[in-house]
Amino acid sequence: MNRDIRDIEDRCMYMAESHPLDEYLRQDRLPHIWCTGCGCGEILTAYIESIIELKIDPDKVAVVSGIGCIGRAAGYLKFDSFHTTHGRPIPFATGLKVANPKLDVTVISGDGDLFAIGGNHIIHAARRNIEMLIICSNNFTYGMTGGQFSPTTPVDAFTTTTPYGNCEKPFNLPDLMAAAGATYVARWTSLHVRRLKDSIKEALMRKGLRFIEVLTPCPTGFGKRNKLGSAIDTAKYYQDHMVIKHDADTREVGLEDPRADFIVGKFVDIEKETYLEAKERIRSREVKK
Amino acid sequence: MAKGTMKYIGKGLEEKKEKKAHAKVYLIKDRCKGCNFCIEFCPKQVLVESKEFNIKGYYLPKLVEIPGEKECVGCGYCSFICPEFAIFAELKDEEEH
Numbered sequence: 001m002n003r004d005i006r007d008i009e010d011r012c013m014y015m016a017e018s019h020p021l022d023e024y025l026r027q028d029r030l031p032h033i034w035c036t037g038c039g040c041g042e043i044l045t046a047y048i049e050s051i052i053e054l055k056i057d058p059d060k061v062a063v064v065s066g067i068g069c070i071g072r073a074a075g076y077l078k079f080d081s082f083h084t085t086h087g088r089p090i091p092f093a094t095g096l097k098v099a100n101p102k103l104d105v106t107v108i109s110g111d112g113d114l115f116a117i118g119g120n121h122i123i124h125a126a127r128r129n130i131e132m133l134i135i136c137s138n139n140f141t142y143g144m145t146g147g148q149f150s151p152t153t154p155v156d157a158f159t160t161t162t163p164y165g166n167c168e169k170p171f172n173l174p175d176l177m178a179a180a181g182a183t184y185v186a187r188w189t190s191l192h193v194r195r196l197k198d199s200i201k202e203a204l205m206r207k208g209l210r211f212i213e214v215l216t217p218c219p220t221g222f223g224k225r226n227k228l229g230s231a232i233d234t235a236k237y238y239q240d241h242m243v244i245k246h247d248a249d250t251r252e253v254g255l256e257d258p259r260a261d262f263i264v265g266k267f268v269d270i271e272k273e274t275y276l277e278a279k280e281r282i283r284s285r286e287v288k289k
Numbered sequence: 290m291a292k293g294t295m296k297y298i299g300k301g302l303e304e305k306k307e308k309k310a311h312a313k314v315y316l317i318k319d320r321c322k323g324c325n326f327c328i329e330f331c332p333k334q335v336l337v338e339s340k341e342f343n344i345k346g347y348y349l350p351k352l353v354e355i356p357g358e359k360e361c362v363g364c365g366y367c368s369f370i371c372p373e374f375a376i377f378a379e380l381k382d383e384e385e386h
Contacts, residue, residue: 013316015316016316019317019375021374022374030320031373032373036322042371045374046369049369191330193369232324
């Protein structure tokens with residue numbers, strides 16, 4: 001590691017030129033475009049750390065992302081990655097996995113991309129149980145386009161397109177995914193990076209469609225209009241109000257009130273025949289005939 | 290319990306107290322965007338905001354080390370919580386302290 005270390009007495013801090021995770025990042029694109037306090041960077045950290053700890057060959061990792069703030073993740077990660085059109089990371093990842101089953105396919109995208117524009121794709125991918133890991137960064141709004149309301153915006157929340165308050169009920173993402181047939185469903189926040197990393201590690205070792213929702217602060221797009229304060233205030237809110245409850249009933253984990261306690265944890269962890277296994281079973285049955 | 294076991298137990302605890310992990314904190318100055326997550330969520334509270342700012346105008350964190358009270362133990366939470374890949378801690382070698 002090439003590091004210029006200067007011990008400055010009045011600051012007691014060592015200056016460095018590179019970060020230990022830099023070999024997994026496209027450094028020519030850093031620093032990234034995400035706002036101060038955005039949780040997207042922590043998702044990348046957790047993902048890279050889990051790849052390192054599981055000793056997965058980086059050449060066998062494929063990351064697909066859609067449009068949105070977190071959609072830039074594919075550009076920053078130094079794996080085989082692709083930045084798809086709006087809402088279409090799941091069909092792209094499905095093709096990738098079916099064509100090359102050896103790949104570890106991960107979709108990192110946002111709530112608007114996966115559940116509004118790509119809503120149909122994700123429920124059908126879960127129904128087919130295609131082997132992929134989906135990490136959904138949920139910031140309750142469309143951050144990149146200027147803070148419009150999304151399918152996860154809580155009722156009464158103010159956004160640029162709901163200036164008098166939102167009157168639509170939000171999606172309960174873990175419940176939707178569990179009902180559609182996902183084999184692993186968990187929810188964490190960007191503050192619980194260690195737990196998130198452990199969860200990603202666990203999910204990477206499972207088969208089937210695995211879904212992890214990560215709540216991230218959006219101080220610029222959502223927090224400002226709803227008087228949630230800075231990213232630190234949101235993170236402290238996460239610290240004070242989150243309740244870890246593994247195996248909770250997914251029907252009870254909705255985030256309808258943005259100021260109430262909320263449940264995080266691992267909700268679903270089951271084993272089910274995946275799409276590729278079913279395909280192989282039926283193919284071998286036909287060959288025997 | 291055999292005779293004299295207690296004094297050995299006591300000794301073991303004392304020795305453990307003396308051994309503390311020490312770590313150096315590194316900062317990549319121009320990546321910092323001043324979100325103050327590292328300052329706020331450091332379990333040992335060893336970081337504070339300094340008056341120095343970087344090329345983008347964000348105030349950087351600095352280390353306050355009070356020997357015996359506030360010392361970085363290298364848990365690495367700052368590198369986990371930093372969204373900018375700007376800060377990390379590395380454990381010092383045994384010979385250095």
